[in-house]
């Protein structure tokens with residue numbers, strides 16, 4: 001899979017791309033992630049990528065030219081290098097569709113995607129109408145830019161690519177994969193002064209009984225903490 005991220009703050013991705021599961025998946029060649037600085041595509045002599053809104057009002061708007069040229073250049077390069085086109089051009093925005101596990105799973109099946117990080121007050125609406133295929137929000141709150149949402153989405157997408165997590169079952173066991181929260185988890189020691197004991201059943205050695213208990217706990221936690229998931 002190839003993920004191309006377009007941003008005005010490329011430095012924000014540095015640590016994220018080389019660490020943990022995303023870093024490992026890149027090294028293993030499971031995913032190629034390229035960061036593109038939008039400013040490299042502006043024709044403005046002061047290197048600006050934003051301008052004042054028509055009709056007045058506060059905040060700056062990201063202009064069409066650098067975004068359109070950047071996307072065109074990525075499309076041309078992908079066609080030239082691999083003979084392929086992008087399957088999705090995603091724009092991060094608080095008014096987009098709420099990101100969730102099924103969306104991460106779906107996007108992870110695609111071959112080539114672009115994530116355009118919104119910034120300032122947002123992008124010229126004509127880009128949304130003509131080029132963007134998916135508008136995605138990571139929650140009902142406003143962040144200073146789309147870089148953290150792009151990182152959140154990339155992480156969630158990459159971890160479900162087969163092979164990205166050592167134990168192939170682990171990503172499927174993530175909470176939300178079956179609309180259930182995860183059961184409580186424990187590690188050694190089985191007893192810790194002041195914190196009590198690990199539930200007895202986890203020490204019984206019978207995998208079937210343990211899976212049943214975990215499912216029961218997952219159902220109980222979901223009913224109590226996220227009953228909305230059970231009605232979906």
Ligand code: ADE
Nearest residue numbers: 092093094137138143149
């Ligand atoms: N940009 C600013 N806030 C955002 C959010 N909640 N989701 C996606 N992009 C955003």
